[in-house]
Amino acid sequence: METPIIHVDMDAFFAAVEMRDNPQYRGKPVIIGGDPRRDVRAVVSTASYEARKYGIRSAMPLVQAWRLCPHGIFLRGNMRKYAEVSRQIMAIFSRYTPLVEPLSIDEAFLDVTGCEKLFGPPRQIAAAIQEDIRRELNLSCSVGVAPNKFLAKIASDLHKPGGLTVIAPGDIERVLHPLPIEKLWGVGEKTASKLRDMGIDTIGQLARLPESLLTAAFGKMGAGLWRLARGEDGRMVTTSREAKSISREVTFPRDISDPEQVRAVLLELADDVALSLRRHGYLATKVTLKVRYGNFDTVTRQGTLPAPACLTMPIYTRVLDLLARVDLRGRGIRLLGVGSGGLVDQTGCRQLSFFENSGLVREEKITQAIDKVEARYGRGAVKRATLLIRKDP
């Protein structure tokens, strides 16, 4: 096996943690996402395997899940706890290899090249990790072992929950080809329906097409799909990932339309984005505004910042410019989002200007002071007056 990659995916992670810590929930349908009587707009974040029997899936509106399973245990979840458990899991991985690439809170890729002498063949390492997680954390995970990342992820998904699946180079066609095309990375609803129109339902059918045909239909992405369908994936396991964007969005319990309220929400989001930029040591060069209307129509607008920024006001001001280009008249808004992109390292240096923007210098000082206060007394210790007097939506 060339580069042995292991993909570990926790089974119904949030629900499993709750069931572990609350014995009374065990064996019952547990749904994490919120209280369906209050959080009318919330979606299912995780459903236990018992709940999945009722047809409940991730990302399904909570209200629908409630209808399917009214006696289910609906929980808001405790992100802080899950993050802590996630850290414990990642710590277990790092016993076996330094090359761990967390994909999300509950899954990761591990490159175990050169670890054989210490811990045995990749399959044995995978089993050991699975056992460590079960014994020490009392949680179940599914593990895939394969020559590359794509196949490892496919493998872990094959026998859920609790499976350990190895795809050896000789098995690729047998395992991969019967799978539906949605299992390919990058194939979403739109691409899938386009492929189905071309008479392609399985990965095998796609792999047998000439590459040129896919390139003609999908451009560069076509060539990528073709290689994946043949089980080829050259991407390395990378331990640290450069952030490409930092964004925040909020869905309202009831559609909002008051322009003042819209601006207040955007200010709050810009505040959050700016804080996050500063924490991660980035400056943003671009900002995006996302507006989703009550009917789910979504528009996004992007603009460039006059200078790279990590302060609220430059971001907020630009977002307001972008807002002016969005038609809000009489339309209820379901979701608002503020994003920042084109991130550059804030190496602590600043190009001086002949026309120093005194407002900006002042904001920088104020922000530094607020950051210090919040570092000590917690987030929200200092608030903008505009956001205090705001009526809650």
Added chain:
Amino acid sequence: MHFVCEKNVLAAALGIVQRAVATKSPLPALKGVLLETEESGLVLSGTNLEFGIKCSLQAKIIEHGAVVLPAKLLTEFIRKMPDGMIDASSHSDNPLNINIACGNIKFDLSGYPAEEFPKLAEASSDAARLAVEEGLLKEMFSQTEVAIARDETRPILTGLLLETEANKLKLVATDGHRLAFRQAAYADNTELKAVIPGKAIREVSKILEDAQDKKVEICLDDTCVVFIMDGIVLSSRLVEGKYPPYQQIIPTDFKTSVVADAQALQAALERAEIIVREGGNNLVLLQVDQGITVIGASQDVGRVEDFVPAEVQGEPLEIRFNVRLLLDCFHNIKDQQVHLDFTGPYSPCMIRPFENHNYLHLVLPVRLS
């Protein structure tokens, strides 16, 4: 309309006029070139409403007329025609349909009425007029153009300040981080002040030639500027607003003064740039002491240290710059030696050619916090 002209002449004229043609516009006529006949030949015009270019060329006029033809199609087609004479005529039953023939090739293009084409900005009859040697103007523009702001946060800075006073013609550009200043002797002592959009300046620069025997006429009134060149007229609206008082920015007292070989320093900066652009921050450190040490370093990439001998007077100094800003200035210095004057690590550095004191560039440093 019916005219005959040389293919290469028409292609060249279209190439120039096309630069002013709007690429995106709801009005189809704006994406076109206006062709008009005159006694002496053909006149082509293109405009994007911000600026316009008019170009006259020799042609044999058989029948007078005017029409707007799609610029992109026409330019591309004429360019691909074989060398020779081009014969263009409108259909007798539809004057908007133009038949263009060259040898065995015939192609029909349908256009729009000339009345739909907007009038190009024109200087009023009482506009001020300046005549500047073409080669000199080209050099002056290229030395200042780099410092014109590209982003629109302060619209006034997206233009180039042109002013005349005390027998001097002065050009100034600044994007806030650097400032370029160039002046030349000018016979007239009328006082003028106008801010010309950077886009127009860049287009005029491309048209200008290094000629010393030709003059460019610049007409200025309150709202527009017109450059009259050999057979080509470019007119543009002016940028509205008041240009910041740039004289206050130019320092007069210095703590450290350096004279160095311009090429050696430029070469050192270019080498440093290779390393620092990889790291993405473009930051170089200049240590000014017995000479200038240029240091560029990026994490994970490498480090370069380069000593450039120089004559240094005054206090030693360490100062950081965005290397791009320095290089933009050095590209415009033809002299062998260059003056660099500093007042401190957080104040602008003034760069001047050793001989030519009509040109100076200010570059602000980067502050490490």
